[in-house]
Amino acid sequence: MLTKEQLIEQINILRKQKNAVIMAHYYQRAELQDIADFVGDSLALARQAAKTDADIIVLCGVHFMGETAKIICPNKKVLIPDPNAGCSLADSCQAKDLALFKEQHPDYMVVSYVNTSAAVKALTDVVVTSSNALKIINQLPPEQKILFAPDKNLGNYINSVTGRNMYLWDGACHVHSRFSIEALLQLKKEYPNAKVLAHPECKKIILDIADVVGSTEALLNYVKNSDENMFIVATESGILHKMQSFCPQKTFITVPPEATEIEVNGKLTPCSCNECEYMRLNTLEKLYECLRDEKYEIKVEHYLARQAIKPIERMLQMS
Numbered sequence: 001m002l003t004k005e006q007l008i009e010q011i012n013i014l015r016k017q018k019n020a021v022i023m024a025h026y027y028q029r030a031e032l033q034d035i036a037d038f039v040g041d042s043l044a045l046a047r048q049a050a051k052t053d054a055d056i057i058v059l060c061g062v063h064f065m066g067e068t069a070k071i072i073c074p075n076k077k078v079l080i081p082d083p084n085a086g087c088s089l090a091d092s093c094q095a096k097d098l099a100l101f102k103e104q105h106p107d108y109m110v111v112s113y114v115n116t117s118a119a120v121k122a123l124t125d126v127v128v129t130s131s132n133a134l135k136i137i138n139q140l141p142p143e144q145k146i147l148f149a150p151d152k153n154l155g156n157y158i159n160s161v162t163g164r165n166m167y168l169w170d171g172a173c174h175v176h177s178r179f180s181i182e183a184l185l186q187l188k189k190e191y192p193n194a195k196v197l198a199h200p201e202c203k204k205i206i207l208d209i210a211d212v213v214g215s216t217e218a219l220l221n222y223v224k225n226s227d228e229n230m231f232i233v234a235t236e237s238g239i240l241h242k243m244q245s246f247c248p249q250k251t252f253i254t255v256p257p258e259a260t261e262i263e264v265n266g267k268l269t270p271c272s273c274n275e276c277e278y279m280r281l282n283t284l285e286k287l288y289e290c291l292r293d294e295k296y297e298i299k300v301e302h303y304l305a306r307q308a309i310k311p312i313e314r315m316l317q318m319s
Contacts, residue, residue, distance in 0.1 A: 092171030093150030095119035
C-alpha cells in the first residue's frame with residue numbers, strides 16, 4: 001500500500017508521461033482537489049474539457065461529468081476513478097421516459113440540466129448548469145413551452161425569478177434535498193450575523209431563507225469578495241475546502257441533513273452529513289490506479305454523442 005505522499009508522486013509522474021490532465025469537481029475530496037490541474041463546477045469543467053490539449057482526461061467527479069467530457073472531446077481518452085460514481089439526479093430522468101414525454105408534448109422545448117445521461121442529452125434542445133440556467137432561460141421566447149428536467153428545485157427557483165411557468169420534471173439531488181430547515185433556523189438563531197448561502201438545487205423553503213442563492217462557483221466567488229466573516233452553507237460540503245483555502249480567516253458552518261440513512265447502489269448507507277456519497281467514491285488511490293492502468297474509460301455511442309453534443313454546444317454559445 002502506497003502512502004499518500006507516494007501516491008501523489010506517482011500520479012505526478014504518470015500524468016506527465018501520459019500527457020494527462022486531472023479535473024476535479026468542487027464536491028470531490030480535498031486531496032483530489034489539491035492534486036487536480038483544474039477544479040471547477042460543471043460548466044467550468046465542460047469549458048476546460050473543450051479546450052484542453054491533453055491526450056487523457058481524468059475526471060474526478062461522477063459518471064455524467066465523464067460522459068460530458070467524452071462528448072465534447074470524442075478523440076480523447078476520458079477516465080473516471082470509480083465507475084460506480086453515479087448521480088441520484090441523473091438517475092431520476094431516464095431517456096425512455098423523456099422520449100415518451102416528447103412524443104406526447106411535441107410543442108415543448110426540452111431544457112435539461114447537465115446532471116443527466118448522454119442519452120437524455122441526446123433528446124434535449126439545450127443543456128444548462130446551475131451557473132448559466134437563468135441566463136439561458138431568459139434568452140428563450142417567453143411564449144415557448146418548456147420542460148425543465150430533471151431538477152424540480154432548480155426549475156422552481158428559475159420559475160420564481162423569471163415569472164415563467166416551465167413544466168418541471170419530478171427529480172431532485174438527494175444531497176441538496178435533505179437539508180434540515182429546523183437545523184438551519186437554529187443555526188440562524190445561534191449565529192444571527194452569518195450570511196446563509198444556498199445552492200438552487202435546495203428546496204424552496206431553504207432558498208426562501210437564504211441571503212444568497214447561486215451555483216457552486218457563484219457561492220465561492222461571493223465568499224471571496226464579501227466583507228462578511230461568517231457563512232452558513234447549504235450545499236455539498238466539498239466546496240468548503242476551497243472556501244476555507246481562499247478565505248482562511250472566515251468561518252463556514254454547514255447545514256446538517258434531515259435523514260440519517262440514504263440508499264446508495266441499492267444499499268442503505270449512513271448519511272455523511274451534507275456529503276455526496278457518490279462523489280466520495282473517488283479517492284487518491286483510485287485516481288492513481290485509474291491513471292496507471294488507464295481503466296474505467298468512459299465510452300459514448302457515436303450516434304448518441306452526435307446528438308448530445310448539439311445541446312451542449314448551444315449551452316456554451318448561449319452562456
